Amino acid sequence: MSQDESTAMENSLPESAQRVADLLRTLGHRPPVVRLPASGRTSAEAAAGLGCSVAEIAKSIVFRQLADDTAVMVVASGAYRVDEGRVAALVGPLGKADAAFVREHTGYAIGGVCPLGHPRSTIVLVDRLLLAFDRIWAAAGHPHCVFSLSPQELLAMTGGQVVDVAEVPAAGHLPA
Template sequence: MTDFPESTQRVAAALQAAGHPHMPRMLDDAARTAQQAADVLGILVGQVAKSIIFRRKSDDAAVLVITSGDRRVDEQKVEAHVGKVGRADAAFVKERTGFSIGGVSPIAHATPPVTLIDQDLLRFDVVWAAAGHPHGVFPLHPSDLQRLTGAPVVDVAQEVGA
């Protein structure tokens, strides 16, 4: 675990504290996008649990949306749950999460975000999430995301084909 970058060590510690059976794995190649991660892991792109950060306009809170790598987030659906949101730039993401874009984990954030999990992730038995670094990932069952984050499972993806 000490061979991990500091951001991945935070994720590994959070997984260990929660009793999660799988520790992060460092990949030889970066997996900054869902497609890159799927290619490196040999999985469907939908099995990548991507973490998208928005900035809530009312209080400047970070809003984390965890969705399948083959889906796009529908901002209007997100706003129905958390209020008006806007795009979060790289500096905001790094400051609030402690992670750089391309490695944002669903857990172990510097400041706990408002979190939503998209229901489309439940299509899979196993998904892979970023572990705090573009080369770091870890496997989990979609229901583990609920247990680890305490977040609700909701519909926040665009309609397929939309």
């Protein structure tokens, strides 16, 4: 994709996704924000739109730390459920993060929460299973927009801590 094509595509992004594109550019991240043809609110929808496996989708789940109302974001493979008990064992008691809390703390609406660029301090935990992939896809601030990066770039951009919080099937097989 030429620089002109990339710039034209980014100029047609929704405002929240444009903020992410600008932040990524400031960080020196080259791959552009991609607008999906349909919704990417769920990992399955995003994977279908990208033609990748659900496991390669880096979903962002936000919890509310009860001790001080800090947002706790878990970035995990879209193929697995996050074990809230494991997260609480790492950061303390958790509460539900409703839509208003998520927007206030991350700057994004549920369904398009980007793992970076939050207006308030956020604890970021990255599930270890994401490290198995060369490239992953994360929400770019809007339910129809995503961007690709490596797990190492995700850790560097977010300051995230690698943890084991996914519910892995008993056989321990990774989904395709």
